[in-house]
Amino acid sequence: MTNLIEIDNLGKRYDGFALADVSLAVEPGSVVGFIGSNGAGKTTTLKAALGLIGADTGTVRLFGEEVRPGASALDALKARIGVVLDTCAFPGTCTVKAVGSIGRAAYASWDSARFAALTERFELAPKKKVSELSRGMGMKLTLAFALAHHPELLILDEATAGLDPLAREDVLELLREFMAEGERGIFMSTHITSDLEKIADEVICLDAGRVVFSLPKDAITDEAGVARCRTAELEAVLAADFLSADAIRIERHGFGCNLLVPDRFAFARAFPDIPVDAATIEDYMTLTLKGESR
Numbered sequence: 001m002t003n004l005i006e007i008d009n010l011g012k013r014y015d016g017f018a019l020a021d022v023s024l025a026v027e028p029g030s031v032v033g034f035i036g037s038n039g040a041g042k043t044t045t046l047k048a049a050l051g052l053i054g055a056d057t058g059t060v061r062l063f064g065e066e067v068r069p070g071a072s073a074l075d076a077l078k079a080r081i082g083v084v085l086d087t088c089a090f091p092g093t094c095t096v097k098a099v100g101s102i103g104r105a106a107y108a109s110w111d112s113a114r115f116a117a118l119t120e121r122f123e124l125a126p127k128k129k130v131s132e133l134s135r136g137m138g139m140k141l142t143l144a145f146a147l148a149h150h151p152e153l154l155i156l157d158e159a160t161a162g163l164d165p166l167a168r169e170d171v172l173e174l175l176r177e178f179m180a181e182g183e184r185g186i187f188m189s190t191h192i193t194s195d196l197e198k199i200a201d202e203v204i205c206l207d208a209g210r211v212v213f214s215l216p217k218d219a220i221t222d223e224a225g226v227a228r229c230r231t232a233e234l235e236a237v238l239a240a241d242f243l244s245a246d247a248i249r250i251e252r253h254g255f256g257c258n259l260l261v262p263d264r265f266a267f268a269r270a271f272p273d274i275p276v277d278a279a280t281i282e283d284y285m286t287l288t289l290k291g292e293s294r
Contacts, residue, residue: 002064003027004153004185005049011057012044019044019209022058026153028183031175033196033217035189035285036206042189045206046157049187050083063152079107082146086158088138090145092131096124099145107149115148122170135162143171147178154178156188160195168192172199193281197221205285212288217281224279225264226287230256233274240270249291260287 005026012019019041026032036042047053048060051067051074060067062077090099096119104110122140133141139162146154160168172195178184190196196203204214234257251258261267264276
């Protein structure tokens, strides 16, 4: 089965920053979350995936076809993708209705009825100007635009930023509906890791231009844990060599530490007196990036 996105050993160098050996894939029927701190290289990776910038090394493929910036074949590939970047790109003088006209001119597969239904669902009045929309409403307009030409792949960059919790849940429900139809996929960069816990199949973390982990979401939220150890307990855990192969990161604080373990159930059996909680994606990312190795 052909991957919707396939990135192999992607490298891109700027003054003071280098993206190095980034490899990832978005399979049909999957939602891939893309996380990391600001400046980690997520936006550079997304731009390379869309052919907005060229790679210095490595290859990028969309729907099995190699992406070459400026090539005429790239237009046909982009027509199969819906994109929501972190800002609303439409002119401020445009009305919501006029944005629909832009879509009709841009995409042969544009569905005016679908766009009208989505803007009504998002309570976007047709006569409302883009300049009058809040950040959150602008993101909803961009998402409606991205979905109205029936894409096979969504690429989202902070698509739920600026939305209140109820509005974010509405957007996530729309994304679930999108995934329910055919072998579609979503590549979703976000700082709101709790959204990924509700929708993602895989989570990829980038730091300083490199992939630091790529895991099924369930391996993080269903299996991994954070043990809350006192200093004396940590010494006992380390002395028992329980973590010789499996320890990931240790975060020390005050009189104890947080210990990230890949299998909280095995840890609980080995150390029943040490509390161990289910890990969140944020826990996993924070301890991986900031914790010390054994």
